[in-house]
Amino acid sequence: MAISAQTCGASCLVRAACGQILLCLVLSAAAANGYSFPQQYTMQNWAQRLEREIDGVMKIFGDVKQLRQIYDEKKNLFEVRDNIPEKIVEKVAGDIESLLAKKVHALK
Numbered sequence: 001m002a003i004s005a006q007t008c009g010a011s012c013l014v015r016a017a018c019g020q021i022l023l024c025l026v027l028s029a030a031a032a033n034g035y036s037f038p039q040q041y042t043m044q045n046w047a048q049r050l051e052r053e054i055d056g057v058m059k060i061f062g063d064v065k066q067l068r069q070i071y072d073e074k075k076n077l078f079e080v081r082d083n084i085p086e087k088i089v090e091k092v093a094g095d096i097e098s099l100l101a102k103k104v105h106a107l108k
Helices: 002-032 040-073 085-107
Strands: none
Touching: none
16 A cells, blocks of 8 residues: 555656646747847848958968968077066157257258
């Protein structure tokens, strides 16, 4: 008798679970009718935007690759040096003063 009670309990649980799943499916199908699949022109617009983005990324990647190739080819022409910002500012300031002095002299 206890076995039949457990069997009935399990079968009742299975029926209840099936009922809930069926109810969820019916409700979700009704709710899905409120949403429509995107129109063809919308999907085409999305595809075109995605294509433009991919082209942009590939162009950037290609440019970087090209710059790296140029650097590798002409590496011996480049020199990496430590620079001291104060000296750079002093040099530029001196160049500007010299240029302005030449202009002032030309105007006189």
